[in-house]
Amino acid sequence: MSTGDEIAPKVRSILDAARERSGGGERVTVDARSLPAAVERAEADGRVPVIAEVKPTSPTTEGERDDDPVELAESMVAGGATALSVLTEPEHFGGSTDALERVRAAVDVPVLRKDFVVREAQLDAVEADVVLLIVRFLDEEGTDDLATLLEAARDRGFQVLVETHTAAEVERALDAGAEIVGVNNRDLAELEVDLETFEDVAPEVPENVTLIAESGITTRNDAVRMRGAGADALLIGSAIMDAAGGGDVESNTRRFATAGADAEVADHPTDEPTGDAVTREDDE
Numbered sequence: 001m002s003t004g005d006e007i008a009p010k011v012r013s014i015l016d017a018a019r020e021r022s023g024g025g026e027r028v029t030v031d032a033r034s035l036p037a038a039v040e041r042a043e044a045d046g047r048v049p050v051i052a053e054v055k056p057t058s059p060t061t062e063g064e065r066d067d068d069p070v071e072l073a074e075s076m077v078a079g080g081a082t083a084l085s086v087l088t089e090p091e092h093f094g095g096s097t098d099a100l101e102r103v104r105a106a107v108d109v110p111v112l113r114k115d116f117v118v119r120e121a122q123l124d125a126v127e128a129d130v131v132l133l134i135v136r137f138l139d140e141e142g143t144d145d146l147a148t149l150l151e152a153a154r155d156r157g158f159q160v161l162v163e164t165h166t167a168a169e170v171e172r173a174l175d176a177g178a179e180i181v182g183v184n185n186r187d188l189a190e191l192e193v194d195l196e197t198f199e200d201v202a203p204e205v206p207e208n209v210t211l212i213a214e215s216g217i218t219t220r221n222d223a224v225r226m227r228g229a230g231a232d233a234l235l236i237g238s239a240i241m242d243a244a245g246g247g248d249v250e251s252n253t254r255r256f257a258t259a260g261a262d263a264e265v266a267d268h269p270t271d272e273p274t275g276d277a278v279t280r281e282d283d284e
């Protein structure tokens with residue numbers, strides 16, 4: 001069921017580069033920090049579980065942040081991030097395995113490796129607590145299949161975030177044995193974001209699976225909306241990194257980690273960077 005032509009040219013080039021990339025040499029063995037446990041701890045102390053993403057740039061981002069990834073990561077944790085995501089894709093996202101290694105050594109929250117892993121050997125590039133596998137990209141020539149990669153990742157000790165975009169992909173993820181499922185609001189054909197994607201797909205995901213809303217969460221309203229639609233955690237990159245504005249990553253993270261806490265909403269009436277200052281605190 002290869003539908004390769006529907007992938008945006010920019011994404012095609014990312015994938016081509018990913019397929020070329022080699023593995024890490026020696027097989028890694030990871031003692032992973034539990035993401036589901038971190039999510040539960042955040043809930044228990046009243047934080048919105050936010051996975052904050054160290055993403056220097058992206059094909060859809062204007063500008064690039066060249067701050068030290070460790071400083072960014074520490075600011076995110078100080079702002080209440082439950083876990084971190086670190087891009088390791090070098091060519092299109094400004095990431096590196098070195099950045100991930102340094103970040104993971106500096107913080108004690110779970111760290112997700114954000115990359116386009118398509119072959120088993122690529123799992124060995126660097127240790128992380130969670131690796132990302134993208135369903136859409138694993139039915140292509142020159143890639144290993146999802147179930148094989150999922151098992152290979154778990155054999156190494158990784159937890160696995162399986163990224164989906166449609167109900168059919170959720171089914172594939174669950175069939176392969178996924179326990180952490182992400183629904184990406186960004187469509188990889190047009191690169192457009194639509195938060196309705198998560199709302200449509202979330203009901204397909206059973207309760208016992210950790211469900212993550214990915215991409216396009218820009219305002220506290222968006223955060224409340226995704227939580228209302230069933231997200232256990234929110235993966236937020238651009239709005240926290242604020243590559244164009246160079247804003248304060250710690251307070252950006254806090255803004256989301258406290259979304260839905262009435263007092264905080266009232267405290268920061270002008271918090272929204274997009275002019276979307278209406279909040280739905282009565283929702284929670």
Ligand SMILES: O=P(O)(O)OC[C@@H](O)[C@@H](O)c1c[nH]c2ccccc12
Pocket residue numbers: 053055114115116163184214215216217235236237238239
């Ligand atoms: O910057 P945003 O819109 O908050 O999105 C973060 C994250 O979801 C996005 O970076 C992402 C989702 N899936 C990916 C796969 C590869 C690289 C990046 C991603």
